[in-house]
Amino acid sequence: MDSTEQSLFPLYEFAVNHAGVGIHAVNRSGRTVIYNEKMKLIEGLELDEVGDRTILELFNFEQEESTLLKVLQSGKEQLNVKQTYWNRKGYEITTVNDTYPVFLHGELIGAVEIARDVTALEKFVLHPLRKDSVPVTFNQIVAVSDEMKTVISTAKKAIHAKLPLLLIGETGTGKDLIAESVHNELSPARPYYSFDCHRSDPAMFDRLSEDLNTLEAFTLFCERIDLLSLPLQQKLYRVLKDMEQDGRLFIASIGDDPVELIAEGSLMKELYYFFASFTIRIPPLRKRKEDIMPFINSYLTRRKKRFGTTLEGVSKEVEHLFLSYDWPGNIRELEFLLDEISSMATIQNSITYEMLPLHFRLKVDEMTNTRIQAGDFIVQPQKDLLPLDQYLREAEEYYLQKAMKMHNDNITKTAQALGMSRQNLQYRLRKMKGEK
């Protein structure tokens, strides 16, 4: 390297450190070599913490979740990947990342990730009812399907019983809304505490008991207790046991079947029993598609009232797509999509296919093009052969879908039948749905 190039280094360094996007570069073996100021802010780390660690040591990533590692392994760029994860301080972060492999003389020497922080934006768009600062009540919950009607009527029974309540459901199914509605129906005047287990550290448990023990009556909602480590679950259990008394209502939520969570060691049995006097299972949206259109109508009406937008409905084609799609992120995913569409709409009355964001169109196109049939795997002289990779991928997808169906979508049983770990099966299913 000549001295002119060397003299440019301080300029490069300055530019990298003052860039408005996070920049993280790793070398061929995954060790961090560049980590700029903005990345430090996004990920809540100090530079000396980054030191000489690999990214797997730095974050609570599963190996397959890190885009930097994926790019190092594949040598292919990954653009516009949305990633939500928890950094080492336990804060939830959402970024949109572009990750590139870097080659020198044709040889891969590392990878660079450029991250835009959208955490604040996500939080804002993901809680529109709270955005309106209207206290959440059962009236705001869309419940047209029989399944959701049962959820609401059971929640109302739990209010009368005044017993702890456990809400079980995938992410985005509305557990938070139900907890808040229960509280507001029972006694809106008393304090409501929502304790976000994703983001808590041991010190927060001491604060929780200090703050709450001074109060006679309150509602405490512990959100996603299954995301706490077992030692912190034990700590929470002890804090809660000390707090139990009349006038205090405890609600918790978990993201998966409790029997499975206990069996795999992610949920402490005693903590489960503490909350399980009443349990309510909120089915995923794909199992109650009757709620999709009513939710869209209620969303558009609310938006029209608030922002004077013109959108009033969706075209037949879009309705058909929405009803065929599986909504792995449940109502939250649908709401997020509607936020995206309505913020781009100008004078339209109806959401048409052309107004759907590209990422969603790609997902549904893939879904409609790849309904794989058993016959697709029969080798016939009149049919072109598929490349082996594609054939194996499609065969795997077909086989997993069948296996899941045979076991009523139960991950543990399907994984057992297929002789693989639950995590491995979940990873393959996520990959199949196109989630990163």
Ligand SMILES: Nc1ncnc2c1ncn2[C@@H]1O[C@H](COP(=O)(O)OP(=O)(O)OP(=O)(O)O)[C@@H](O)[C@H]1O
């Ligand atoms: N039945 C519903 N009616 C109206 N809005 C809903 C309904 N279900 C969910 N939502 C909306 O979807 C979003 C996600 O809901 P919520 O935060 O309650 O999900 P959650 O099950 O608690 O998810 P997580 O487990 O990720 O915390 C919220 O913005 C809420 O407004």
